Amino acid sequence: MTNLEATVGVVNNLRKIEVQTHFTRFFTLLRVVLLVECLIIVAGCGKSPYGDRKGTPLETANRANAPVSTVTREGSSSAADSATQATTDAGGQQGSLYPGVVSKGIDHAAPRPHCPVNREVRNPPEGSAEWVVADILNAALEPDGDSAFERFYGHFMAQHERGWVRQQYWPRAREHVRKYIVSENPLVYRICRELTPEPGQLKLFLRSYDEKKSDPPITLRQTAGVWRIEFYTP
Structure with missing residues (x-):
């Protein structure tokens, strides 16, 4: 091998x-960059979006048992809806959220925020x-079966498909029905508000006795002298 070949080989x-x-x-630098990014991600997961985790305003108010303003269905704000009503019975137990609701039972006639009408319905004209x-409330109180469902479905307008009502409305109606009634026999319920959006149409808001559930609206339309359900909220 010549000196030139040796030199070329060395080069x-x-x-x-x-x-x-x-x-x-390059790969060492890449590993360092990836490691730093992982550390940043891990460190960021432990931080709260509120900074120093002392609780959100809602959590703080709940812990202090303080009234918190909530937005109503019309968009207005009222602290009375969420303030805890310190009603007690003879045993000294704390009552429920709304005035008149105590551990021994419910005062169904007691006024409630955003229930201005609070009209009792008992034995209405057929x-x-x-x-x-x-009648749909009575149907929902019956044992689950075809006859009870047909009684329920028979009050809906033709635009409501039978299968949809059976799958979506019927189970939830049966689940929530006792939240809207004062008594079962005879059936008594209360109407919080009633509106007439247009002639031949009536929108009724049933009073809910569940603190966590709003008053459900039911819109009915009169066609050929017969009232049928146009829009329904279980």
């Missing part, structure tokens, strides 16, 4: 070593809008 080896060194440095509502 080629040096180039290979240099290339390997560059690759080693064929009236109130009677239709009473």
Whole structure:
């Protein structure tokens, strides 16, 4: 081997070593960058979006048992809806959220925020809008079966498909029905509000006795003298 060939071989080896060194440095730097990013992500997961975790305003108010303003269905705000009513019975037990609701029972006639009408419905005239509502409530109280469902479904307008009502409305109606009634026999319920959006249409808001559930609206339309349900909220 001549001196020239030896020199060329040495140069080629040096180039290979240099290339390997560059690759080693590159991958080392890449690993460091990835490690730093992982540490940043892990550190960020432990932080609260509220900064120093002392609780959100709602959590703080709940812990202090303080009234918290809530937005009503019309968009207005009222602290009375969420304030805890310190009503007690003879045993000294704390009552419920709304005035008149105590551990021994419910004062169904007691006024309640955003229930200005609070009208009792008992034995309504057959064929009236109130009677239709009473009849679907009675149907929902019956044991689950075809006859009870047909009684319920028979009050809906034709636009409501039978399968949809059976799957979506019927189970929830049976689940929540006792939240809207004062008594079962005879069936008694109360109407919080009633609106007439247009002639031949009536929107009734049933009073809910569940603190966590709003007063459900039911819209009825009179066609050929018969009231049927147009829009329904279980």
